Amino acid sequence: AITGASIFSSAESFAMIRGGHVDFTVLGAFEVDVSGNIASWMIPGKLVKGMGGAMDLVAGAKNIIVTMTHTDKHGNPKLLSECTLPLTGVNCITRIITDLAVLSVEDGAFVLQERAPGVSVDEIKEKTGGKLVVPENVPEMQF
Template sequence: MNSRELIAKRVAKEFKDGMVVNLGFGIPTASANYIPEGINVILQTENGGLLFGPKPSKDEADQDLANAGGEPITMLPGASAFDLSFSFSIIRGGHVDATVLGALEVDQEGNIANWKIPNKFVPGMGGAMDLLVGAKKVIVAMSHTDKKGNPKILKKCTLPLSAANVVNLIVTDKAVIEVSDEGLILKEIAPNVSIEEVISNTEAELIIDDDIKEMKL
């Protein structure tokens, strides 16, 4: 199992029956492939769709069905499609139970930066700002460090924020960390990863839970 699959599988464990969940593109979208059996989740894509399913194979993909990131999706029986304004009415109206998004940086105050990359043109923030303040729960799915090995979980974000004090849970390839009023609580560690490894790859201060478990997959 690669790190992307590990994160996606763990994120899917957070889904509860009947939840409306928005998935950002990339690793978050991959979690649609690992929803536990018997759990019925209504997945929402911000470009205008409810009740989409796992990512199709290349041969099965319909070029007219894609998520906000342009990735192919499947639509399950009973699914609906609608325009962007209606989609954001769902998001801003507080009807999304959880959103799963990637991030460039997260800090110990629950701040998140996930849109502005230094020295790189980006068209804008997209729907992240609305999702981060509109969803009832914010789950961040990302690698624990960047490509150079630098920590992405910081004491204070250095990049422009997408939203402040909104993150509830961080799932990485090394750990599951809960954001609380007291700070970041290390709840689970990935298989074959030690507590010391998580700490050494995290700039933010971590509260070590008394009953740390191995990540549930």
């Protein structure tokens, strides 16, 4: 570990999360919908070892960002009007970063904030399953 690193047990991490001491978290998801709901722990019919800490994180963190691919391996949208998988959290997601775009969740819609380099607004529209609001000017992400 480098200077400034911190190591603590799983029990301590859950105490921090469950105690409301986590201001910000980033986690992955299978689906997110226009209400800010997240499905990230189970696909029915698949072996699941447990939900892990995802439910604790979405219940305990004050600001939650989801990072995920915009579509599944078959090209189907993962940003939906309504999640189809069991929910991990309700009305808790405000920002999503995908391989195609950065979006916020506002007033029952995804709002396009930025697009990945070389990705068109039309491609994002085509691959988003829920209501998408596109501002007049959508800049490319800067790295």
